[in-house]
Amino acid sequence: MEYVQMVKESVEFLKSKVNGKPRIAIVLGSGLSIIKESLDVETKIGYSEIPHFPVSTAPGHAGEMIFGRWNGVDVVLMNGRFHFYEGYSMKEVTMAVRVFQLMGIKYLFLTNAAGGLNHAFEPGHPMIITDHINFMGDNPLIGKNVEEWGVRFPDMSDAYNSNLASIAEDVAKELPVEYYKGVYVAVAGPSFETPAELKMFRYLGADAVGMSTVPEVIVANHAGIKVLAISAITDRAIPEGLAPLTAEEVLRVAEKTGIQIASIFEGVIKEIGDELK
Ligand code: HPA
Numbered sequence: 001m002e003y004v005q006m007v008k009e010s011v012e013f014l015k016s017k018v019n020g021k022p023r024i025a026i027v028l029g030s031g032l033s034i035i036k037e038s039l040d041v042e043t044k045i046g047y048s049e050i051p052h053f054p055v056s057t058a059p060g061h062a063g064e065m066i067f068g069r070w071n072g073v074d075v076v077l078m079n080g081r082f083h084f085y086e087g088y089s090m091k092e093v094t095m096a097v098r099v100f101q102l103m104g105i106k107y108l109f110l111t112n113a114a115g116g117l118n119h120a121f122e123p124g125h126p127m128i129i130t131d132h133i134n135f136m137g138d139n140p141l142i143g144k145n146v147e148e149w150g151v152r153f154p155d156m157s158d159a160y161n162s163n164l165a166s167i168a169e170d171v172a173k174e175l176p177v178e179y180y181k182g183v184y185v186a187v188a189g190p191s192f193e194t195p196a197e198l199k200m201f202r203y204l205g206a207d208a209v210g211m212s213t214v215p216e217v218i219v220a221n222h223a224g225i226k227v228l229a230i231s232a233i234t235d236r237a238i239p240e241g242l243a244p245l246t247a248e249e250v251l252r253v254a255e256k257t258g259i260q261i262a263s264i265f266e267g268v269i270k271e272i273g274d275e276l277k
Helices: 003-017 033-038 095-103 162-174 195-204 214-223 247-276
Strands: 024-028 040-046 064-070 073-079 107-116 125-135 180-187 208-210 226-236
Touching (some): 003 040, 024 033, 024 247, 073 247, 125 195, 162 226, 214 226
Parallel strands (some): 107 226
Antiparallel strands (some): 040 064, 064 073, 107 208
C-alpha cells in the first residue's frame, strides 16, 4: 500500500478513537517516560492497534500513544519513538509526524537522551536544541515529494522555532533548573561514537550527540509544524579520557532529567496554551 494511504488510514483510526483536538504533540525519548505523568490521560492506544503503525523495540520505549490534557490543553503524547538503528526506514521513523500533520498538530515537542560534547555540559541537565547537524546519512524526504504535505525543498533556517526556544529559555530561567542551549548532531547508531568521531563532531560545532530527533524535525518543518526540542544530557561525550558508556547509564540519567524537561514544557504550554484551548 502507498505510504500516503497508510498515513491516512492511521489518522482515520485515531480520529475515530479520540474526542479532543490536540494541537501539541510530544515525543518522549529514551528514559523520558516520566514526562507522561504530567498529563490528565483520556485515551491510551498501543502502537500495535494503529493500522500500519510500526512497533518500537528500543529499551526505555513503551509503544503507546496517549491522548489527554496538560494544563487544560489537548495534547497527544508518543510514549516511545522509532529509531533508524532499529532497522526502520526514514519513512517509518517519521510516520507519526505525518499522522500528526494530518490530525492538525501545530506544535511538536521532542525529547531525547544525548551525549554532551560541550565541555561545559554536566550530565543530568536539559539542553534546549537551537539547531542540528544531520549526520545520519539519510533524509526522510528523499523520494517523490507529496505536494499536499509540503514543498520539495523545505526551508530549514529556523528548524527549531526560535520563538518557542526563547519561551522555553524564559521558562527555564524561572525554574531551579540548570539548562544549556546548543546544536544537536544526529548519528545513525546503534554503536556509540569513538573518541575520534566525538572530536570531529566538536570541530563541526555540535554540543550534543544522539541517535534520533533529526528525522522528525525535518518532516515537521516540511509539514509546517513548529518544533521545540530538548535533550537530556546523559553522559560526557568528551574524547579525552572517554569512559565506557552503556544504555543503562543513559536511561538512568535521562530518568532524572525528564522531570526538569517536563517542567519546561509545562511552562511553555501555559504560555502558548490560550490560543489552543
Ligand atoms: N552518543 C550517542 N547517543 C547518545 C549518547 C551518546 O553519547 N548518549 C545518549 N544518547
